[in-house]
Amino acid sequence: MIETLNAGVAVLILALAIFTIATRELFAAAVGFIAYGLLLTLVWAQLHGLDVALIEGAVGGGLTGVLVIGSAARLRGTQVTASAERLGASARAAAAIVAGVVAAVLAACVLALPDPAPTLAPQVAANMTATGVGNPITAVLLAFRAIDTLLEVIVLIFALIAVWSLAPDGVWGGRAGPRYDADPNGILVYFARILPPIGVIVGIYIFWVGADHPGGKFQGSTFLAAMWLLAARAGLTDAPPISRVWVRIAVVAGPVGFVVIGLAGVVTAGAFLAYPAGYAKPLILAIEWALMPSLALTLALLMAGAPQRPGVP
Amino acid sequence: MVLDIITVFAVLTGAFFFLAGTVGLLRFPDTLSRLHALTKADNLGLGLVVLGLLPQAGGVSAALKLVCVWLLVLLASATVSQLIARAARQLHPRA
Numbered sequence: 001m002i003e004t005l006n007a008g009v010a011v012l013i014l015a016l017a018i019f020t021i022a023t024r025e026l027f028a029a030a031v032g033f034i035a036y037g038l039l040l041t042l043v044w045a046q047l048h049g050l051d052v053a054l055i056e057g058a059v060g061g062g063l064t065g066v067l068v069i070g071s072a073a074r075l076r077g078t079q080v081t082a083s084a085e086r087l088g089a090s091a092r093a094a095a096a097i098v099a100g101v102v103a104a105v106l107a108a109c110v111l112a113l114p115d116p117a118p119t120l121a122p123q124v125a126a127n128m129t130a131t132g133v134g135n136p137i138t139a140v141l142l143a144f145r146a147i148d149t150l151l152e153v154i155v156l157i158f159a160l161i162a163v164w165s166l167a168p169d170g171v172w173g174g175r176a177g178p179r180y181d182a183d184p185n186g187i188l189v190y191f192a193r194i195l196p197p198i199g200v201i202v203g204i205y206i207f208w209v210g211a212d213h214p215g216g217k218f219q220g221s222t223f224l225a226a227m228w229l230l231a232a233r234a235g236l237t238d239a240p241p242i243s244r245v246w247v248r249i250a251v252v253a254g255p256v257g258f259v260v261i262g263l264a265g266v267v268t269a270g271a272f273l274a275y276p277a278g279y280a281k282p283l284i285l286a287i288e289w290a291l292m293p294s295l296a297l298t299l300a301l302l303m304a305g306a307p308q309r310p311g312v313p
Numbered sequence: 314m315v316l317d318i319i320t321v322f323a324v325l326t327g328a329f330f331f332l333a334g335t336v337g338l339l340r341f342p343d344t345l346s347r348l349h350a351l352t353k354a355d356n357l358g359l360g361l362v363v364l365g366l367l368p369q370a371g372g373v374s375a376a377l378k379l380v381c382v383w384l385l386v387l388l389a390s391a392t393v394s395q396l397i398a399r400a401a402r403q404l405h406p407r408a
Contacts, residue, residue, distance in 0.1 A: 191392040198385070 132281030134212030173243030192234030241311025254294025323365030
């Protein structure tokens, strides 16, 4: 029974992937991509990867969905020209061959994997007590492979700088996006007043349970960023000018805290990002608490986009 | 046993509403009636599925979370359908 459902979801995902690529309409492709992300969430949950499912739902479906729809809206003017472009037969054939070869190599690699797949899960399970956290994913992300997580959050800052660099000279340092004006008695404003208190609690809860259950700072901060975006779209709040010092300090504060704790490990435990015995859990929690606000702000500013208005009126 | 029967019955009924809503979404002629079909699937279909899953939740807190999910979807789908309907009316004022 469950196999039938799994096969159905697999077929749906393939069909949606083909639709997303094949459709000539930007908005339809964006919607297809979001639905594709939500179906992937189901797959991850079915594979018992609940942490990945949460992140796929929040980031892959939600946050990326906002970015993709925003891009589709901005590109609407170019739709006609883009649709009129047709690739030559040789270019199409070359693209098909390259795509086919890549898919074949990937398929061969998947089929060649040893069974059972090589795994480090027993080592993680054996050494998890040293970290004091109950969720093995959190133990891997913040103790065993903390350097990966550190680089991940730093990459996000680079992405934000890249987005900001798209600002025209005249509005550099200004506010992101247009100022949204919604009908103050309209449904959107009502929604933007009702939902954020709930969403903020859910986001902090997901962050909080991350130490022992599926969840964590990335998923939680995505919730917070989404709630801010909703309030901004309803005109209840506005994006801060990116020249403000507090904005820049808040964006880098979390990663800097992470690096400081990592450097302290050189003195106290003999290696970068190592934790002295017995202090692993409080230090991991300190890193999570430091990263959460920075991540929420970075994700929110990423979704808001490049500055389009001068910051000082 | 009785609880399992309730679950099967409620989830099946919920699935029927989803099916009916999808058929309506595909077959109805204009945006407003398609929205009408869609919100029936969301509200009643999901409500019945949640109702059916309550006996299987294995605890009051898990059951409350399920109910919260349903209430949040109600709030979101009501809002989104209003917004879509308004956009549709501005695009085709007489439809």
